[in-house]
Amino acid sequence: MASRTSDLVVEGNTGHDFDLNSLLRYSSSNVSGFPSSPSYFNLSQFGHGQSNPTYLIEAGSVGGSVKRYVLRKKPPGKLLPSAHAVDREFQVLHALGTHTQVPVPKVFCLCTDPSVIGTPFYIMEYLEGRIYIDPKLPGVTPERRHAIYKATAKTLASMHSADVDFIGLGKYGRRDNYCKRQVERWAKQYVASTSEGKPARNPKMFALVDWLRHHIPSEDSSGTTAGLVHGDFRIDNLVFHPVEDRVIGILDWELSTLGNQMCDVAYSCLPYIADIATEKVQEGFELTGIPEGIPSQAQYLAEYCLAAGKPWPVAEWKFYIAFSLFRGASIYAGVYNRWILGNASGGKRAQHTEKLTNGLIDSAWAFIEQESVLPLHSPSDPNAQDYLKQFGNVSENEDLLNGGKFVPSKKILELRNRLIKFMEDHIYPMENEFNKLAQSTARWTVHPEEEKLKELAKKEGLWNLWIPFDSAARARKLIFDGSNYANSNGEHNLLLGAGLSNLEYGYLCEIMGRSVWAPQVFNCGAPDTGNMEVLLRYGSKEQLQEWLVPLLEGKIRSGFAMTEPQVASSDATNIECSIKSQGNSYIINGTKWWTSGAMDPRCRILIVMGKTDFTAAKHKQQSMILVDIQTPGVHVKRPLMVFGFDDAPHGHAEVTFENVCVPAKNILLGESRGFEIAQGRLGPGRLHHCMRLIGAAERGMQMMAQRALSRRVFGKLIAEQGSFRSDLAKCRIEVEKARLVVLEAADQLDRLGNKRARGIIAIAKVAAPNMALQVLDMAMQVHGAAGVSSDTVLAHLWATARTLRIADGPDEVHLGTIAKLELQKAKL
Numbered sequence: 001m002a003s004r005t006s007d008l009v010v011e012g013n014t015g016h017d018f019d020l021n022s023l024l025r026y027s028s029s030n031v032s033g034f035p036s037s038p039s040y041f042n043l044s045q046f047g048h049g050q051s052n053p054t055y056l057i058e059a060g061s062v063g064g065s066v067k068r069y070v071l072r073k074k075p076p077g078k079l080l081p082s083a084h085a086v087d088r089e090f091q092v093l094h095a096l097g098t099h100t101q102v103p104v105p106k107v108f109c110l111c112t113d114p115s116v117i118g119t120p121f122y123i124m125e126y127l128e129g130r131i132y133i134d135p136k137l138p139g140v141t142p143e144r145r146h147a148i149y150k151a152t153a154k155t156l157a158s159m160h161s162a163d164v165d166f167i168g169l170g171k172y173g174r175r176d177n178y179c180k181r182q183v184e185r186w187a188k189q190y191v192a193s194t195s196e197g198k199p200a201r202n203p204k205m206f207a208l209v210d211w212l213r214h215h216i217p218s219e220d221s222s223g224t225t226a227g228l229v230h231g232d233f234r235i236d237n238l239v240f241h242p243v244e245d246r247v248i249g250i251l252d253w254e255l256s257t258l259g260n261q262m263c264d265v266a267y268s269c270l271p272y273i274a275d276i277a278t279e280k281v282q283e284g285f286e287l288t289g290i291p292e293g294i295p296s297q298a299q300y301l302a303e304y305c306l307a308a309g310k311p312w313p314v315a316e317w318k319f320y321i322a323f324s325l326f327r328g329a330s331i332y333a334g335v336y337n338r339w340i341l342g343n344a345s346g347g348k349r350a351q352h353t354e355k356l357t358n359g360l361i362d363s364a365w366a367f368i369e370q371e372s373v374l375p376l377h378s379p380s381d382p383n384a385q386d387y388l389k390q391f392g393n394v395s396e397n398e399d400l401l402n403g404g405k406f407v408p409s410k411k412i413l414e415l416r417n418r419l420i421k422f423m424e425d426h427i428y429p430m431e432n433e434f435n436k437l438a439q440s441t442a443r444w445t446v447h448p449e450e451e452k453l454k455e456l457a458k459k460e461g462l463w464n465l466w467i468p469f470d471s472a473a474r475a476r477k478l479i480f481d482g483s484n485y486a487n488s489n490g491e492h493n494l495l496l497g498a499g500l501s502n503l504e505y506g507y508l509c510e511i512m513g514r515s516v517w518a519p520q521v522f523n524c525g526a527p528d529t530g531n532m533e534v535l536l537r538y539g540s541k542e543q544l545q546e547w548l549v550p551l552l553e554g555k556i557r558s559g560f561a562m563t564e565p566q567v568a569s570s571d572a573t574n575i576e577c578s579i580k581s582q583g584n585s586y587i588i589n590g591t592k593w594w595t596s597g598a599m600d601p602r603c604r605i606l607i608v609m610g611k612t613d614f615t616a617a618k619h620k621q622q623s624m625i626l627v628d629i630q631t632p633g634v635h636v637k638r639p640l641m642v643f644g645f646d647d648a649p650h651g652h653a654e655v656t657f658e659n660v661c662v663p664a665k666n667i668l669l670g671e672s673r674g675f676e677i678a679q680g681r682l683g684p685g686r687l688h689h690c691m692r693l694i695g696a697a698e699r700g701m702q703m704m705a706q707r708a709l710s711r712r713v714f715g716k717l718i719a720e721q722g723s724f725r726s727d728l729a730k731c732r733i734e735v736e737k738a739r740l741v742v743l744e745a746a747d748q749l750d751r752l753g754n755k756r757a758r759g760i761i762a763i764a765k766v767a768a769p770n771m772a773l774q775v776l777d778m779a780m781q782v783h784g785a786a787g788v789s790s791d792t793v794l795a796h797l798w799a800t801a802r803t804l805r806i807a808d809g810p811d812e813v814h815l816g817t818i819a820k821l822e823l824q825k826a827k828l
């Protein structure tokens, strides 16, 4: 049974005696939204946990609701060196909460002044949810147990995928030799907690230290498994949503640092090995039987490895588990010592921790002495021979038949079929009509049928499918109060998409790419998706409400203005547009071109990249700012042509900015953060182009084959000509190769994030346009003169594909990235 967060409060026990008035004064001035002179102010201590004392603050004014916050402080008294650093907890929570979708409580303020309540503390958001104290999950159905463990593995993987350099935690700790340093650190702590007059020392602990020193995995020194480490990642440090089986907050970051992430993974697996809730420490699930529904250790680990992109750790697992048990033993020895000294924050429970310490040491030795501790291969590896032996014949195993890496799920197949039908029923039949208007004098107007099709797409649930579930989570929290959003007449109109991963979207985006007219009908067109992604990831609540919501609704469109005619813009450090701070405003001056979408009559907002500081470091000069296209001084000068296509009514415009004055609140993320945002925007946006290019190529393949089967040349169908058959086959090979690369890139983007997936994204961005050009060129060839005319869609698809060897970074830039990573690998 889960405990509600509020159940964990111990009534009347504030543990320590500190000045409540002083705390109230401090909170009123430093916590945003805190009642200024509350008529009700109460403090109660959370009983769970042995670490930094944690309190529930409740404050309310007459007639208003009671607001809840959580205070976490350093314990009083003499402490072990470097322990209980609440300032570090605050730092990591702030970084993750601001820059990632990793679920953490929002932090409000850090107070390092001991005069306020005696020791440093910070105040954070109170999360109402469920906490599972017992990892056996008693009273929970098997299905939910399974979901809870799966969510735990995925949450750990998402936290481990945080790009520490990007989120400002690059110096949060040393990355290499983590285990080496940790073994010494906890050995020292154990010695400090056990000595004359203190708890007795256990000689097996020193033998364990020795074993660990000799078995540190080589990846520990190379740093290949390094990143953000939580240090105490276990199920009872997670707050689950009140009703859904997903994590809404990771708590207790006291031991967090940078280092070897496999230590976190092993630590989270300890319930399989040891039961620290009872004195029978050595009886983990693997011995007592895994409660129904909870995955086996190997399955849990496989879930994590798959989500985090980590290799199966069979060779190193003995070390990591033994290390976790050793570290646990040392921590509990410290708790027991504090209990003896009278300042353990967990109260009476601490008196049992000596037994726990020794039990963990015994568990470590029992584990080390086992012959094998994990199956040779991950259960998710379909080639795993021992898995097959364990689970029987491959052909009888549905998971293996249906669950290959690039086999879409039933949900995606169903969406894909609906999308294909929509294309056949509504898009292809309208292409001629749309084209006609786009070539007429009324070209810069929107065809009324397009808006009708948008409504239809919404009704059919084919709307905003591009939104990755993690980006949706932020918007849901910031603007929709945690709920999905349906329009007032209750139609199937989920504005935040269908909760898909980038990989899942790949199977759908490809279908949209078969027609240049399709993406915008599903609100999945460029540059809107990239711009919405920027707002979803980096926009403030106000910016989201003003601009993101109408974009999500498809009521307005947007442009992204970075490229400038006078400088080589593939290197964005060259851009010259100036964004000057002036009082409460920014003044923008510059000329942009190729601002796609700026000609569209529905275009209302531009994201402009310019320089706020021409003297700063090269990548810190740039910022991005939101500019309402109707602001005085914004001049949309002319549409640019791509091989004779102006892509009306959307268009690619030259736009000048003449003393354009916008409010300071329009800056995105803050000054000098332009490059950071560009990196976040470009990964998914680039891949969407690649996905659509696969679809464009498939359309070319289909048209080419149909033409070849119906057109006779020199007495034979083209399809009967040997040279054609060989070319067709080569095209198919290219399409399949490129599709695999694009799906792999989407999968890596989901699992590893933008930065770590940059190599494969660059490969996809070069491979997809070049493949599409080859296939469409062949399709045009087979169509003869008709192929290069505007009587078929081929020329337009080809022209669009050709621009993508330049737009979103020319091939050469991506080739440079690929080569750089390749050379780096060789240097390791």
Ligand SMILES: Cc1cc2nc3c(=O)[nH]c(=O)nc-3n(C[C@H](O)[C@H](O)[C@H](O)COP(=O)(O)OP(=O)(O)OC[C@H]3O[C@@H](n4cnc5c(N)ncnc54)[C@H](O)[C@@H]3O)c2cc1C
Pocket (backbone or CB within 6 Å): 527, 559, 560, 561, 562, 563, 564, 567, 568, 569, 570, 571, 593, 594, 595, 596, 597, 642, 652, 803, 806, 807, 808, 809, 810, 812, 813, 816
């Ligand atoms: C249809 C279309 C739509 C676009 N939409 C937008 C938009 O919405 N918003 C926006 O801001 N921009 C947009 N662009 C602009 C596009 O992103 C830029 O054209 C692109 O970044 C290249 O910049 P540039 O044109 O200034 O070329 P330059 O930077 O001058 O580069 C020219 C050439 O130099 C070579 N080169 C560059 N770097 C290297 C290198 N490292 N090694 C070797 N050779 C190199 C390449 O051959 C490259 O093509 C669009 C472009 C097109 C064609």
